[in-house]
Structures are given as C-alpha cells and as structure tokens.
Amino acid sequence: MLLQDRVCLITGANRGIGQATAQRFVDEGALVYANARRAGSLDALVEKNKEGQIIPLYFDVTNTQTLKAAFLRIRKEQGRLDVLVNNAGIMKDALIGMISSELVREVFRINVFATLEALQFAAGIMRRQKSGSIINFSSIVGVEGSVGQSVYAASKGAVIALTRSTAKELAPQGIRVNAVAPGFIDTALFHSIGEMRVASVSKDVGMGRLGTPEDVAGVCAFLASDLAGYVTGQIIGIDGSARL
Amino acid sequence: MTNREKYNQAFIETLEITADQLGDDLTYQSIEAWDSVGHMQLVSALEDAFDIMMDTDDIIDLSSYPLGIEILKKYDVEFS
Numbered sequence: 348m349l350l351q352d353r354v355c356l357i358t359g360a361n362r363g364i365g366q367a368t369a370q371r372f373v374d375e376g377a378l379v380y381a382n383a384r385r386a387g388s389l390d391a392l393v394e395k396n397k398e399g400q401i402i403p404l405y406f407d408v409t410n411t412q413t414l415k416a417a418f419l420r421i422r423k424e425q426g427r428l429d430v431l432v433n434n435a436g437i438m439k440d441a442l443i444g445m446i447s448s449e450l451v452r453e454v455f456r457i458n459v460f461a462t463l464e465a466l467q468f469a470a471g472i473m474r475r476q477k478s479g480s481i482i483n484f485s486s487i488v489g490v491e492g493s494v495g496q497s498v499y500a501a502s503k504g505a506v507i508a509l510t511r512s513t514a515k516e517l518a519p520q521g522i523r524v525n526a527v528a529p530g531f532i533d534t535a536l537f538h539s540i541g542e543m544r545v546a547s548v549s550k551d552v553g554m555g556r557l558g559t560p561e562d563v564a565g566v567c568a569f570l571a572s573d574l575a576g577y578v579t580g581q582i583i584g585i586d587g588s589a590r591l
Numbered sequence: 592m593t594n595r596e597k598y599n600q601a602f603i604e605t606l607e608i609t610a611d612q613l614g615d616d617l618t619y620q621s622i623e624a625w626d627s628v629g630h631m632q633l634v635s636a637l638e639d640a641f642d643i644m645m646d647t648d649d650i651i652d653l654s655s656y657p658l659g660i661e662i663l664k665k666y667d668v669e670f671s
Contacts, residue, residue, distance in 0.1 A: 464647075
C-alpha cells in the first residue's frame with residue numbers, strides 16, 4: 348500500500364474531493380485526521396472505516412486557534428505528521444463591477460490564508476522529522492482564468508505562487524509541496540455554478556467526461572507517497588484536457 | 592530538570608553555544624547560528640521541551656533570550 352501507517356490531515360473531508368481523498372488514503376493504509384466544519388458531517392466516513400482509520404476533527408480552518416489546536420493534537424497523539432492535504436475551499440463568482448470587498452476577503456480567507464496557515468503549522472511538525480508532503484488545492488481556473496471568476500481565479504493563482512515558493516523554501520528540509528489543479532470535477536461545488544453552465548463547460552473536456560473525486564484522490568495519493576519522493580513545487584492538472 | 596534548565600538547554604543545543612553566552616545580549620542574528628534557519632530550529636526545540644505550539648506572532652517576536660522567557664509565560668510555562 349502506498350501510504351501504510353502515514354499520518355495525514357485532510358481539510359474539508361466531509362464531501363466531494365476531500366471525502367474521496369480521505370477514503371483513498373485509508374485504502375492505502377494511512378491514518379487520516381479528517382477535518383470538517385459541521386459537527387457530524389464526517390459520521391458516514393467514520394462509520395465506513397470502523398477500524399479507526401478516520402479520526403474526525405471538527406473545526407473552522409479560518410480560525411487560527413482551532414487550526415493550531417488540531418495540529419497540536421496530532422503532534423501529541425502521533426508525534427508526527429506525514430501529509431497535509433489543504434483541500435478546504437470555497438468558490439464564489441461575481442462579474443467585474445459586482446465584486447465586493449467582503450467577497451474577496453471571504454474567498455481569500457479560506458482559499459489562501461487558511462492554506463498558508465495550515466502549511467506553516469504542518470511545516471513546523473514536518474521540520475522535526477525532515478520529511479513530509481503538503482498538497483495544496485489550486486484549480487484549472489487559477490491557471491487559465493474564467494469569466495465571472497476573477498476572485499476565485501486570483502485565490503487559486505495565489506495558491507500556485509504559494510506552492511512554488513514554499514516548495515523551494517522547504518526542500519532543504521525534506522518537505523515536498525505540490526498543488527493539484529482540478530478541472531471540471533463532478534462535485535456539489537462544481538454543480539453550484541448551475542446545471543446549464545455545467546452542461547456547457549462539460550462539452551469542453553477533451554476526454555469527454557467530467558472528472559470524478561476519485562480521479563483527484565488518486566493523484567493526491569501519488570503526491571503523498573514515496574512514488575513522488577523527488578517531486579516538489581509542481582502544479583498537477585487533473586482536467587482530462589479541459590479548456591476554459 | 593527545571594523549566595529554566597530546559598529553556599537554556601534548547602538554546603545551547605540548537606544554537607551550539609555555551610552556557611556563558613546565555614543572557615540579555617543573546618539576540619536574533621547576534622551570532623551566526625541564530626539565523627532564520629536556526630530560529631525555526633530553536634522554536635521547534637522550545638515547542639518540544641514545553642509541549643506547546645507557538646503562535647506565529649510569538650515566533651516572530653522571539654528575538655532575544657530574555658524575550659523568549661516572557662513569551663513562554665503566555666503558554667503557562669513558569670520560571671522561578
């Protein structure tokens with residue numbers, strides 16, 4: 348198994364890509380601390396993995412103190428952290444002229460600031476063990492841009508810059524930092540753009556289908572594993588040759 | 592081992608200095624070993640010694656040997 352006995356933290360693990368990644372990691376032998384904001388929303392995942400491979404952690408990633416408490420708990424309970432998957436994020440759209448400051452703050456608070464904060468806490472633990480893999484979530488929108496998604500695109504572009512810089516800084520300490528850039532993945536988040544638009548953009552996927560959460564989870568498992576032991580600072584597109 | 596001894600040991604082992612170098616004059620970048628890399632190693636050593644996780648602001652503010660003691664008091668570490 349790719350991730351035997353690895354200690355992992357996955358944020359936003361109660362649905363979609365986060366949930367699929369948590370399950371894939373467990374299937375690969377990992378112990379997963381799964382985060383979600385809403386109490387009880389990880390019950391199904393915990394129930395499915397009855398041997399305790401999923402440890403639910405309910406907290407808001409934008410709250411520094413609760414985020415820190417989660418890392419402190421992992422350090423106390425396991426003494427190490429091998430993988431951080433910074434999956435929690437939001438997508439909010441607004442056309443130019445209708446972008447409020449509050450919208451910008453909300454999107455960046457979760458997609459960028461919380462990602463950076465979690466990365467810092469994780470690096471603090473991983474430094475001691477001189478190893479670790481951090482996987483951030485960008486998006487095809489952050490790479491190519493998209494109409495009506497300037498703020499979301501900027502936040503996901505920031506994740507790319509963050510990933511490349513932190514990868515350089517942490518490489519000497521044996522910590523790898525990569526990002527995935529999913530395309531059109533069949534999740535509730537994607538469908539939130541509206542079914543008409545879903546149908547429209549789905550036609551622009553070269554491989555002729557939407558991606559699945561499991562498609563993304565597989566790449567995360569690879570990046571978390573020793574198979575990617577010499578891979579850092581990379582932005583891996585998972586988009587079936589989609590074009591925006 | 593007292594908390595003072597633990598604190599001193601973290602500095603001595605991380606920065607590879609002797610006990611007589613500990614004091615008010617020991618500040619960030621005052622010696623070669625206390626550079627940015629040494630700083631993060633020192634933070635890790637203090638976190639391990641006192642079983643805490645420091646806030647980012649405190650990591651930034653930890654700029655001298657005496658200031659470190661004041662910062663650790665915020666984490667209920669008592670110095671006699």
